[in-house]
Amino acid sequence: xxxxxxxxxxxxxWALFGAGGVVSALFVPVLIALFGLAxxxxxxxxxxxxxxxxxxxxxxTRLLLFAIIALCLFHWAHRFRFTLYDGLQLKHxxxxxxxxxxxxxxxxxxxxxxxxxxx
Amino acid sequence: xxxxxxxxxxxxxxxxxxxxIFWWVRKWxxxxxxxxxxxxxxxxxxxxxxxxxxxxxxxxxxEYQEFLEVFQSPVSIGLNIxxxxxxxxxxxxxxxxxxxxxxIRVRSKVVPxxxxxxxxxxxxxxxxxxxxxxxxxx
Numbered sequence: 001x002x003x004x005x006x007x008x009x010x011x012x013x014w015a016l017f018g019a020g021g022v023v024s025a026l027f028v029p030v031l032i033a034l035f036g037l038a039x040x041x042x043x044x045x046x047x048x049x050x051x052x053x054x055x056x057x058x059x060x061t062r063l064l065l066f067a068i069i070a071l072c073l074f075h076w077a078h079r080f081r082f083t084l085y086d087g088l089q090l091k092h093x094x095x096x097x098x099x100x101x102x103x104x105x106x107x108x109x110x111x112x113x114x115x116x117x118x119x
Numbered sequence: 120x121x122x123x124x125x126x127x128x129x130x131x132x133x134x135x136x137x138x139x140i141f142w143w144v145r146k147w148x149x150x151x152x153x154x155x156x157x158x159x160x161x162x163x164x165x166x167x168x169x170x171x172x173x174x175x176x177x178x179x180x181x182e183y184q185e186f187l188e189v190f191q192s193p194v195s196i197g198l199n200i201x202x203x204x205x206x207x208x209x210x211x212x213x214x215x216x217x218x219x220x221x222x223i224r225v226r227s228k229v230v231p232x233x234x235x236x237x238x239x240x241x242x243x244x245x246x247x248x249x250x251x252x253x254x255x256x257x
Contacts, residue, residue, distance in 0.1 A: 018220075022213070024162040024206070025213040025239075025243070026243055026246040026247075027246060028162055028165050028206045028209075029206045029243075030246070030251060031169070032161070032165060032199055034250075034251060034255075035190060036190060036196075036198075036200075036202065037196065037199050037200070037203065039187065040187070040190040040195065041196070045255065046187050047254050049180040049183050049184075052176045053176060065169060065173065068166075068169065069166045069170060072163065072165065076159040076162050076163035076166070079156055080156075080163070082156065083153065083157060083159070086156075087143060088140055089138055089140055112166075112169075115173050116173055119173055119176070
């Protein structure tokens with residue numbers, strides 16, 4: 001791969017990272033607070049199974065959910081890639097890290113698409 | 120550094136200062152930077168949890184119930200407290216940096232940074248309330 005083509009990929013991944021940063025900052029804290037703490041600790045009632053079905057039956061919810069999941073995963077991939085480069089000084093393992101981060105994010109996004117589509 | 124017998128270009132032989140792996144533990148600002156970057160792990164974990172949630176809803180009421188029960192274990196509660204702390208750090212640092220990334224001008228005047236930060240926090244409150252309302256209203 002030439003230097004040039006590598007450089008031209010960066011804005012694309014950075015844009016996904018940025019969009020994912022906004023979406024995760026807005027949506028993830030409330031989701032963790034609800035599903036991770038408030039519901040299991042009994043502070044609030046868990047959503048009924050039927051209402052979850054109704055909610056997920058709507059194409060708007062599905063599309064929104066898919067967008068949130070995909071952007072969160074790409075946000076992670078980009079940020080974690082640089083955490084490994086800088087935090088653990090692993091710049092020399094660049095190609096392996098690219099596969100592990102962007103690769104697993106792409107696989108997970110495809111999986112999310114299938115799961116949401118097949119629902 | 121291991122000696123290599125094969126030819127290396129002069130470029131790759133430039134002096135590179137060795138940085139210790141745990142360079143970020145000695146200064147709180149650096150540690151904070153790494154903690155902020157690690158918040159992405161919580162974000163990814165919840166993306167996966169959302170996928171699993173869709174799956175269990177598709178599978179049936181018993182699977183959905185089982186899924187909810189997994190979160191009741193003390194281990195899960197502990198992990199979720201940590202995850203929440205990380206994403207709160209992410210949200211706060213992200214919103215506070217927003218005016219640096221996004222400079223808005225209205226009639227050639229720069230919108231004050233505090234206004235942009237305020238708008239971000241307002242959006243955060245609105246989104247959180249909307250998500251809670253949609254999920255918890257019977």
